Amino acid sequence: MDFVLTSDQQSHRDQVRAFAKTEIIPYAKQIDTSDQFPREIVAKMSEQGLLGLPIPKIWGGSGADFLSYILTIEEISYASASLGVILAVHTSVGTMPIVNYGSQSQKEKYLPQLAKGQMIGAFALTEPHAGSDASRITTRASKQGDHYVLNGSKMFITNGGEANVYITFAVTETNTGTHPISAFIVEKETPGFIIGKKEKKMGMNGSATTTLTFDQVRIPVSQLLGPEGEGFHIALRHLDSGRISIAAQGLGIARAAYDQALSYTKQHLVTSQNESESLIAKNKLADMASRIEAAKLLIYRAAILRDRGLPCAKEASMAKMFATDTANVITRDAVQLMGNDGYSKDYPVERFMRDAKVTQIYEGTNQIQRIVIAKHILMEAQIHSE
Numbered sequence: 001m002d003f004v005l006t007s008d009q010q011s012h013r014d015q016v017r018a019f020a021k022t023e024i025i026p027y028a029k030q031i032d033t034s035d036q037f038p039r040e041i042v043a044k045m046s047e048q049g050l051l052g053l054p055i056p057k058i059w060g061g062s063g064a065d066f067l068s069y070i071l072t073i074e075e076i077s078y079a080s081a082s083l084g085v086i087l088a089v090h091t092s093v094g095t096m097p098i099v100n101y102g103s104q105s106q107k108e109k110y111l112p113q114l115a116k117g118q119m120i121g122a123f124a125l126t127e128p129h130a131g132s133d134a135s136r137i138t139t140r141a142s143k144q145g146d147h148y149v150l151n152g153s154k155m156f157i158t159n160g161g162e163a164n165v166y167i168t169f170a171v172t173e174t175n176t177g178t179h180p181i182s183a184f185i186v187e188k189e190t191p192g193f194i195i196g197k198k199e200k201k202m203g204m205n206g207s208a209t210t211t212l213t214f215d216q217v218r219i220p221v222s223q224l225l226g227p228e229g230e231g232f233h234i235a236l237r238h239l240d241s242g243r244i245s246i247a248a249q250g251l252g253i254a255r256a257a258y259d260q261a262l263s264y265t266k267q268h269l270v271t272s273q274n275e276s277e278s279l280i281a282k283n284k285l286a287d288m289a290s291r292i293e294a295a296k297l298l299i300y301r302a303a304i305l306r307d308r309g310l311p312c313a314k315e316a317s318m319a320k321m322f323a324t325d326t327a328n329v330i331t332r333d334a335v336q337l338m339g340n341d342g343y344s345k346d347y348p349v350e351r352f353m354r355d356a357k358v359t360q361i362y363e364g365t366n367q368i369q370r371i372v373i374a375k376h377i378l379m380e381a382q383i384h385s386e
Contacts (some may be wrong), residue, residue, distance in 0.1 A: 007073075012064070013071045019048055020079035021154040028080040034352050037162050038083060038206050045083070046117025047112075051090060053262040055099060059111035066241070070248045074299075075310065077252030081355035081375045082206030085362075086251060088245040093238045094121020097167050097183065101226035101234055106185060110165055122163035123242075124186070124212055125235055132368045134169070134181075134235055141170035141182060141215060146221050148172075150214040156362070160210030161195040162187050166213070168214075169231045171183040181231035185223045192217040203354030213276070223304035238364060240313050241306060243320035244362045246301045250320075250327035250356065254295065256351040257327075258288050261334035265297065284337060288330050314376035321369035324359035331356045 006011070023044050032036050032360055045051060053069045055061025067092065077084030095114045113119040130136035139152025150170055157166075165185060172182040186193060196211030224233050265281050297321040305312035331353035335342035342349050360366045 005067075009065075009068050009071060012068050013075060015070050016048075017051070017078075018074040019044075020075050024076065024079035024083060029145075029348065029351070031080055031082055032203075033111065033205070035200075035205045037160075037208045038080075039088075041080075041083060042086060042120075045076070045087065049118040050087060050348055052095075052115025054091065054222045054328070055095060055111060055115040059107055060100070060115035061111070066244075066366050070244060070299060071102075071156055072213065073245045073248040074252040074255075076248040076258045079252075080206065080360075081249060081253050081352075082204050084249040085158055085204060085207050085246075088249060089123055090121045090163075090243065092242040092245045093123035094159065094163065094165065094167060095242060097123075097234055097272070098185065099226060100237070101183070101230075102185075103222070105222065110185065114165065119164040120159055120162055122157055122159040122166045122236075124155060124157050124166045124168040128153065128155055129350045132365050135232060136301060137169060137171060137181065139168075139170040141172050143173065143221070144218075147218050148221060148224065150184070150186070150192075150217040150219065152211040152214050154214075156199065157210055157212055158207055159211060162176060162208045163197065165214070167225065168191075169235055170214075172228055172231075180229055181235070182228045183225040183231040183234045184219060185225050186214075186219060191220060199231050200254065202357065203351070205236075205357055216328045228229070236313075239314040242363045243316040243369070244302045244306065244312075245300060246359055247295070247316075247323035249317040250324035250359045251295050251299055253352050253356050253359070254288075254323070254327040254330040257331040257334040257345055257349050260284075260347065260349050260352075261285070261288070261337045261342075264338050264347075273358070276298065281337060284333055288333055291326045291330065295319070298322050314373055317364075317369040317372040317376075320363060321366045324356070325366060327356040327359055328353075 010031045012268060024041060049062050050072055052061035053064040055068055057063040057158060073084055073088050076087055098110050114121055125134055127137050141148040141150045165187060168186045169181055172180055196213055196214040199209040201209060207346040261284060267283060269278050302312050302315040302319040307313055334349040335353055338349060341347050
């Protein structure tokens with residue numbers, strides 16, 4: 001499999017990198033400390049067409065390939081992990097379900113606005129007792145004539161309160177499929193739809209994360225996304241794409257931490273007379289660089305499979321698990337290499353370390369990723385033995 005970027009992909013990456021350098025990096029610390037959703041920068045990202053990258057041109061998007069989108073998440077996350085996850089959730093799981101399963105009228109109504117950033121998307125799946133196991137959700141949607149009535153709650157919803165459109169999953173009474181779950185498009189202003197408290201987090205402070213409550217939320221049947229009872233399938237399909245995007249986020253964080261540690265260590269080694277200290281630092285930097293390259297190959301491979309329409313569940317989980325574990329290892333090592341300076345808020349690596357942790361948790365914990373990977377390799381082993 002060829003991992004060399006095309007000239008168009010390289011040009012796109014370089015443009016996003018230049019944008020992030022001038023428009024995001026100077027404000028990244030402020031985004032973290034203010035704990036406010038960075039609306040002005042999201043608007044600038046929208047002006048650059050970044051909120052509609054993989055959306056087909058017919059619906060106002062750029063029609064970009066999935067790898068170009070993943071490169072974008074990597075570069076934005078290098079500058080600010082908060083903005084990286086805002087973009088990733090808006091696109092992978094907040095917009096693409098409408099692209100893939102929406103009716104003609106749903107596409108006409110929502111996609112042009114989502115592509116242009118006039119609307120922000122969110123994904124309402126996680127519940128208090130259904131985090132890693134989405135099949136256990138209890139939010140219900142009862143069909144009453146030409147409407148559905150939703151009751152229940154969601155938690156840890158990224159873009160919560162800021163999003164205009166929520167891809168929402170609820171149990172329906174259909175007999176279709178193993179998991180009687182359906183997907184719905186719920187608009188923010190719908191009566192009975194309540195945005196709850198904003199979570200106080202250790203990192204990703206520019207990203208709004210809230211609870212949601214559905215109290216007799218009445219929506220037309222036209223807001224059903226895809227066939228009734230197909231919600232679980234819709235969720236799983238888009239979680240594969242979401243996991244690749246979170247892997248790219250982890251890669252961006254890891255690269256940012258590595259670059260800080262490398263720059264700091266180069267300056268330190270110039271004046272250091274301690275050979276053993278120098279050797280330890282060099283060995284650590286070599287390990288960090290190697291892990292970054294390995295993560296990059298896993299992510300790009302998964303993205304290329306996704307672009308080709310090939311199965312990529314195993315590869316998405318491998319990329320997500322390895323890249324986000326790598327982000328946590330490298331950010332910790334960067335802090336360690338920089339010593340007291342690494343622990344100080346005068347340098348950004350402590351922020352990178354705080355931001356990196358949640359990448360091992362959302363879009364399916366890395367423990368769940370290992371279960372998914374094991375399931376696939378055992379299935380493959382069984383097939384090969386027959």
